[in-house]
Amino acid sequence: MSKKDFYSILGVSKDASTADIKKSYRKAAMKYHPDRNPDNKEAESKFKEAAEAYETLSDSDKRSKYDRFGHDQYQNHQQGGGGGGGHQGMDFDDIFANFGDIFGDMFGGGQQQARQSGPTPQRGHDLAKNITVSLKEAYIGVETTISYYHAVTCTGCKGQGVKSKSDISSCTPCNGMGKVQYQRGFFAQIQHCSACQGQGFSIKNPCKDCNGQSRKQEYEKLSVKIPQGIFDGATITHRGKGDAGVYGGPAGALKLRVTVTPNKDFKREDDDLVSSAMLTYPQLVFGCQIEIKNLDDTTITVKVPKGSAVGKKIVIPGKGFRNVHSKSVGNLVIITQCHVPTRLSADAKKELQKYSEIVGTDVSQQEGFISSLFKKFLG
Numbered sequence: 132m133s134k135k136d137f138y139s140i141l142g143v144s145k146d147a148s149t150a151d152i153k154k155s156y157r158k159a160a161m162k163y164h165p166d167r168n169p170d171n172k173e174a175e176s177k178f179k180e181a182a183e184a185y186e187t188l189s190d191s192d193k194r195s196k197y198d199r200f201g202h203d204q205y206q207n208h209q210q211g212g213g214g215g216g217g218h219q220g221m222d223f224d225d226i227f228a229n230f231g232d233i234f235g236d237m238f239g240g241g242q243q244q245a246r247q248s249g250p251t252p253q254r255g256h257d258l259a260k261n262i263t264v265s266l267k268e269a270y271i272g273v274e275t276t277i278s279y280y281h282a283v284t285c286t287g288c289k290g291q292g293v294k295s296k297s298d299i300s301s302c303t304p305c306n307g308m309g310k311v312q313y314q315r316g317f318f319a320q321i322q323h324c325s326a327c328q329g330q331g332f333s334i335k336n337p338c339k340d341c342n343g344q345s346r347k348q349e350y351e352k353l354s355v356k357i358p359q360g361i362f363d364g365a366t367i368t369h370r371g372k373g374d375a376g377v378y379g380g381p382a383g384a385l386k387l388r389v390t391v392t393p394n395k396d397f398k399r400e401d402d403d404l405v406s407s408a409m410l411t412y413p414q415l416v417f418g419c420q421i422e423i424k425n426l427d428d429t430t431i432t433v434k435v436p437k438g439s440a441v442g443k444k445i446v447i448p449g450k451g452f453r454n455v456h457s458k459s460v461g462n463l464v465i466i467t468q469c470h471v472p473t474r475l476s477a478d479a480k481k482e483l484q485k486y487s488e489i490v491g492t493d494v495s496q497q498e499g500f501i502s503s504l505f506k507k508f509l510g
Contacts, residue, residue, distance in 0.1 A: 136202040137184035145198070149189060156185040249299045249332050250292060250345070255282060255374035255383035262367075262387045264357055266394040270404065270426045270452060272359035276352055277387070282374040283349045287340030290379045298335040302327035346375045355387065360402070360453035363391040397426050402461025404451040408433065409468045415439045425450065425463065433465055443467045 138145055141155040159181040161167075168174035187193045187205075197205045260279055284290040293299055301307035305324035309331035312321050323329035337343025353372060361367070366386050373383025391399075397406045404426060410419070418437035425431050433445055444464050451461025475483065 135180075137188050137197065140180055140184040141188065143188075149191075152185065152188050156181055156189075249296070249301075250330070250378035252380035253377040254380045255346075255376045257383040257386060258373040259386045259388060261390060262355075262357075263390045263392060264361070265392050266397060266399065267426050268357060269361045269363075269389075269391045269399075270359070272361075273357045274354060275357065276354050278350065278352050279385070280348055280350050281372075281385070282346045283351075284346050284375040284382075285338060285341035285344070288338035288345065290345045290375070292338055292341065292343045292345040292378060293334055293336065294338060295336075298337075299332055300335065302331055302333050305331060307331045345378045353385075357389070358453075358455055360455045361389055361391070362399070362452075362455070363389065365389045365455070394426070399452060400464075402452045402454050402459070403464050404461065405464045405466065407466045407468050408435075408445075409470050410435065410439075411470055415441070415467065415469060423465065431463070435467065439467050441467060441469045 138147070141152060141159060143151055143155050147155075160178065163174040163178035163181065165171075165175055165178060168178075187197050196208075200208060258279065258281055260277060262275070262277060264273060264275075285292075288294060302309070302324060304326040305311050309324055309327065309329045310321050311324050324331070327333050334343050338345075341347045353369070355367070355369065357367070366388055369385040369387070371382045372385035375382045397404055399405070406423070408421060408423060410421070414421075414435060416438060418439065419435050421433050421435060422430050423433055431447060431450065433447065435445065436443075439445075444466055447463040447465070449460050450463035453460050
């Protein structure tokens, strides 16, 4: 007879729910299971003790009587009424027979699987492919053609794997489960059914075109549009263009990973298109209008203000990249540069020296610049 009351044995309160009682019993059964504690009499005793406690508390009628009479009187009543004499009278076969659902949950025997009478539709795999475009193509958008292999639905059987559904039957050895169970003591070992390779069904006359697979590989050319403003590292998804589904399942997607190659004259900064304009010193001093060829080969007139310094950013609104998400448009940014000639004619050199004498060589110090003292020309 157990000396401890059943609630203490399972470590639950007297108002514990049936689910909590079952959870605690599972924990105790796992801990003291004979297969985990071989030749351990104390663990064996606690295992049987926990089973006796669960047998009583999991039954609403027995639990009501136990709560009304108390532990000792209930135990005496059970013995007097031929109740088995406590946990010492219980054997492992009784425990497993009474609580097989719990041991099945713990060791694999309680897993439920739907019975299969035929192929289950499955979604096809997503496919990934790299695509490279130039900066110009990213700026204006482009349509191109790609080629790739992917699984397509078999037209011979319309994706069913058989000419007639009457050729599909549930597997007899596993009763359509796809798995077979072997009981070894308290443990239930589950294996894939060798007769149907775990599918749960068998096909008598598979489609000859796809060998019963419902799809086959094909090489396809696909026209794809690269939208204006696409950026390096972007992914363009074409739904339904991946592998076809199995046995009528939906097709996967084709995901194009975009690489944008650099351009020697232009670069992208966020949604702005940035370039440089090489100007002469007089153009920077007096200001000017210049024409530049944009990335899309259009001609744009740019006004350079008087007294522009090297590195000045001239912004032309709305001539940058289109944002693929918001459809807003960035700016074209022209950065001024000064052309410094390395060779001068005698006349040009003479005139430049005369200019230097007129404007002087004393540059007033401004914030952000270091002061300098002119000594002589090197050339």
